[in-house]
Amino acid sequence: MIDVKNLSKSFGDHLVLDNISEHIYPGEKVVIIGPSGSGKSTFLRCLNLLEAPTSGTITFEGTAITDPKVKIDAIRQQMGMVFQHFNLFPNMTIQKNITLAPVQTGLMKQEEADETAIQLLKRVGLEEKADSYPAQLSGGQKQRIAIVRALAMRPKVMLFDEPTSALDPEMVGEVLEVMEQLADEGMTMVVVTHEMGFAREVGSRVLFMEGGHILEQNEPHEFFAHPKCERLQSFLDKVL
């Protein structure tokens, strides 16, 4: 579904991603873990070109999105993204936050978008917040809304950039629950996270990144039970 070939990214002299090749298959739930500064967020942000790769190609469903001629907006409409800091639009109500993109991109008429928004809000149990503003919500609620906002575009794949890292510990659960539900429905997901429990339970494949490389990957059971490389062993020792 997403094919990454020889992806490199550097900020000035600093090489963040070093020649990464990887493939993400439909329906997969790929979880990326690793220490901070390992390039995992940059890798994720390259997938929808929020970061422009320095070299390499990324292909989404047969379209080389790194080609400058490709209309990136049309590709991004099919790739939802959830950010660490939610990035809800504070100047709009929750309802408007969710319906803005579907209406602006011509995917839906306002009425249809409103209906979709209500349905999605019900799904995450926040339908009574439709007319609230983001400032009135808790962190967990904001992140659930951010997920809903991305889902309103009916994406084929969802990218999560440390979705629970900015949350109070007691709010992490409600967000992970929504993500698990999404995974159960068969959504293709790429998740950068520090939640090892989530990686083990929900992931179909776990990648370990360090220094701009994918050092090790495996299905979660093996990954956590028998880490092969030393760096991963010491990383898991520290976080588990």
Place this chain on the structure above:
Amino acid sequence: MGFWESVMAQYAELNAAKASIPFHISMLHDFYQSFIEGDRWLQYLKGLGVSIEVTIGALILGIILGVLVAVVRTLHDQQRPGQSNHLLSLLNALCKFYTTVIRGTPMMVQLLIMGFVIFSASRNLVGVAVLTMGINSGAYVSEIIRGGIMSIDPGQMEAGRSLGMGYVPVMRHVVIPQAIKNILPALGNEFITLFKDTSLVTVIGLRDLTKAAIQIQAKTYQALMPFMGIAVMYLLVVMFLTWLLGILERRLRQSDRR
């Protein structure tokens, strides 16, 4: 005999007798000459009208120029390194030159140059004044707007773009509305400064409020009433504008409530 006639008669009588004139009689006499005689208050009103006309014209021109310059400069600064666009670089250099020159020279000098050098043949003084002040204001407004756009978390643009919206719709619906809310006090301040600075257009011979007072002072030889009078008029207009801006700010704050 009406009130004013009796005051004036009393004043003339005392003056002829070379007697000392009571304070209130002298004040009333000055007031009459400065505002009422020959319907001079109409002159102030007309002047005020011109001042407001120039302010509104300059404000509109200033905001249009300011937004354009701010967008060019922000677009240029947000370019990814290595992907520079020559046209954009040229426009950016032009915008920088504009803000540097306009902010680096006094408005009075700009008015003199526009009025007596560039448009010395023009008789449309209001047009010259609007153009000069609008160009001047645009330089300041562009920096205010640029600051406002930069004050918005880049995550807002990223979130919008990640949903598949283009640069312009995200700017229009997400970034600019938040930026405007942030810069409204500064923009209001600029608006008020602009209104007060219209008094400078006197130098190109435009009959604004200040010019009206100067002309009346030249006729009556009385400075206190006309100049204090226009000070009060400027103040009242500014207070009214401040009040209006306060209402607008409270409107825009709606989304901040918890």
